[in-house]
Structures are given as C-alpha cells and as structure tokens.
Amino acid sequence: MVSISLVTRQQQTILFIGGGAVAERRLRPFLDEPCQILVISPIVTNAIREWAEQGKLEWRDVAFTSEVGRDIINFHESCQLVFACTDSSEVNEEVAGWARKHHFLVNRSDRMDDCDFTVPSTLTIGDIHLAISANSVGPRINKLLRMDMTNRYSELQIALPSLKIMREDVKLLIPDIEERQMFWRTHLTEHTLAAILKGEWPMIEEKLHHAISGLRIKP
Ligand SMILES: C[C@@]1(CC(=O)O)c2cc3[nH]c(cc4nc(cc5[nH]c(cc(n2)[C@H]1CCC(=O)O)[C@@](C)(CC(=O)O)[C@@H]5CCC(=O)O)C(CC(=O)O)=C4CCC(=O)O)c(CCC(=O)O)c3CC(=O)O
Numbered sequence: 001m002v003s004i005s006l007v008t009r010q011q012q013t014i015l016f017i018g019g020g021a022v023a024e025r026r027l028r029p030f031l032d033e034p035c036q037i038l039v040i041s042p043i044v045t046n047a048i049r050e051w052a053e054q055g056k057l058e059w060r061d062v063a064f065t066s067e068v069g070r071d072i073i074n075f076h077e078s079c080q081l082v083f084a085c086t087d088s089s090e091v092n093e094e095v096a097g098w099a100r101k102h103h104f105l106v107n108r109s110d111r112m113d114d115c116d117f118t119v120p121s122t123l124t125i126g127d128i129h130l131a132i133s134a135n136s137v138g139p140r141i142n143k144l145l146r147m148d149m150t151n152r153y154s155e156l157q158i159a160l161p162s163l164k165i166m167r168e169d170v171k172l173l174i175p176d177i178e179e180r181q182m183f184w185r186t187h188l189t190e191h192t193l194a195a196i197l198k199g200e201w202p203m204i205e206e207k208l209h210h211a212i213s214g215l216r217i218k219p
C-alpha cells in the first residue's frame with residue numbers, strides 16, 4: 001500500500017455510483033476541492049440532495065446501466081476516480097468492470113480486496129494533513145486513532161503559521177541546503193516538538209526568533 005495525496009483539477013470529475021451513507025461520507029472531503037462531483041443514484045441522502053440543490057455537485061437520479069456509463073464517457077472525459085458504493089455487489093462489480101475498461105481507478109465499498117485505492121481516516125491541523133490507514137483492521141481503530149491524534153496534536157495548530165514564515169526567513173538567510181538542514185536539526189528537535197505539544201510554544205517561538213536573529217547578525 002502506498003499513500004499519496006490527491007490534487008484535483010477543476011475539470012476533473014469524481015464519480016459516485018450510489019448515493020447512500022457511504023457515498024455521502026466519501027464525497028464530503030471533495031466538496032471543498034477544485035473538481036466536479038457527479039452522483040449517479042436513484043435515491044440519495046438528504047445531505048447529497050441539498051448539495052445538489054446548492055450546485056455543489058451534479059446528481060442524476062438514475063440507476064447505473066451501460067448506457068449511463070456511455071453517457072459519462074462522452075461528457076466527462078477526465079473522470080479518473082470512481083466510487084462504486086451501491087448496496088448491490090452485482091452493480092458494484094459491473095461498475096468496477098466498466099471503470100477499469102476505461103482505465104479509471106475504482107473504490108468498491110463492499111470489497112476492499114477489489115479496490116484500486118482506499119479511503120483513509122484523515123485529520124487536518126492547519127497545514128498538516130494526516131491520513132490513517134489500518135489495512136482493514138477496522139474503522140473503529142481508524143476512528144480511535146484519529147480522535148487520539150486530534151487531541152495529541154491540537155497545540156501544533158498555533159505554531160504552524162509562524163513556523164512556515166520562519167522557514168522562509170531561514171531559506172533566505174542560509175542559502176546552503178545542508179547548512180539549513182543543520183540549523184533546523186539543531187533548533188527543531190523531538191524535544192522542541194514535545195514542548196510545543198505541552199503548550200510551551202511562546203517560549204519555543206522566542207528561542208527560534210532568537211536563533212534566527214543570530215543568523216542576521218552573522219558576518
Ligand atoms: C476498506 C475501507 C473502505 C475503502 O476505502 O474502500 C473500509 C471498509 C469498511 N468499513 C466498514 C464499516 C464502517 N466504516 C466506517 C467509517 C469509515 N471507514 C473508512 C474507511 C474504510 N472502511 C476503508 C479502510 C481504510 C483503511 O483503514 O485503510 C473511513 C476512514 C473513511 C470513509 O469511509 O469515509 C471512515 C472512518 C471515519 C473516521 O475517521 O471516523 C463506519 C462508521 C464509523 O465507524 O463511524 C462503519 C460502520 C458503520 C457503517 O456501516 O457505516 C465496513 C463494513 C464492516 C462490517 O460490515 O462489519 C467495511 C467493509 C469491510 O471491512 O470489508
């Protein structure tokens with residue numbers, strides 16, 4: 001299993017066949033991304049219906065058939081990701097076969113062993129995006145880990161914006177990559193992280209500012 005981060009494009013279509021609870025959960029993270037979302041399903045959840053009404057996605061209230069598949073190919077050329085999340089294994093099987101014929105990657109909600117990609121639990125702390133895959137150990141473990149990490153790393157949120165600015169400052173002040181790496185290895189250590197997580201960011205921030213000021217006055 002390889003974890004990668006997906007960057008979507010405005011003209012890319014993410015396709016959902018089925019519009020139940022699982023589709024809603026998988027679809028939600030795409031709402032804020034630059035992409036088109038197409039849902040093919042006779043029935044959808046209230047949330048999906050509302051998103052369709054608000055123009056956040058396109059919903060076609062039809063069952064998946066090969067004719068619908070042809071239509072999708074004609075109008076959505078750049079649809080590389082397909083979520084087969086109906087409550088029928090036969091339909092999911094048919095969708096997966098159709099999608100692979102067109103070289104699309106498939107996620108099947110009923111069979112992890114027939115997925116080209118799976119969906120991890122995710123949490124976002126400022127610019128940090130953490131993904132948790134448990135290789136089918138069970139969604140309970142994913143959820144517990146996610147909640148634990150959310151609590152554990154919440155203090156980082158305060159530090160990240162300043163750290164980002166400091167990184168740019170240091171880049172300018174130390175043009176050499178190896179020297180720069182040395183600077184960060186010295187000043188941003190495991191102990192520093194532990195201190196930030198304990199709520200000591202103001203003190204760490206001052207120390208880092210001091211170290212960066214030292215670079216400015218170096219001959
Ligand atoms: C393989 C995978 C699917 C894939 O990616 O293709 C998969 C498989 C299955 N999940 C099942 C059940 C539930 N899954 C959830 C929730 C989540 N499941 C998610 C991911 C994945 N689930 C992928 C593995 C990811 C990995 O570990 O790498 C999350 C992260 C993302 C998301 O789904 O959006 C999200 C956690 C969100 C969080 O962080 O809280 C809940 C709800 C809950 O727990 O609250 C329930 C129970 C209630 C319900 O029925 O809804 C069953 C049926 C099991 C059975 O029948 O017993 C299967 C099928 C099976 O195991 O075969």
Ligand SMILES: NC(=O)C1=CN([C@@H]2O[C@H](COP(=O)(O)OP(=O)(O)OC[C@H]3O[C@@H](n4cnc5c(N)ncnc54)[C@H](O)[C@@H]3O)[C@@H](O)[C@H]2O)C=CC1
Pocket residue numbers: 017018019020021022023040041042043044045062063064085086087088091109110
């Ligand atoms: N991976 C996961 O996290 C989980 C996976 N599952 C699996 O996912 C399946 C779906 O779960 P839910 O969303 O809870 O079911 P659901 O019953 O809420 O939704 C099923 C959806 O499939 C649609 N559908 C049925 N036939 C269709 C067709 N021919 N074409 C297009 N759409 C069609 C229905 O209109 C409905 O919107 C379950 O049957 C189970 O196999 C279930 C729970 C969790």
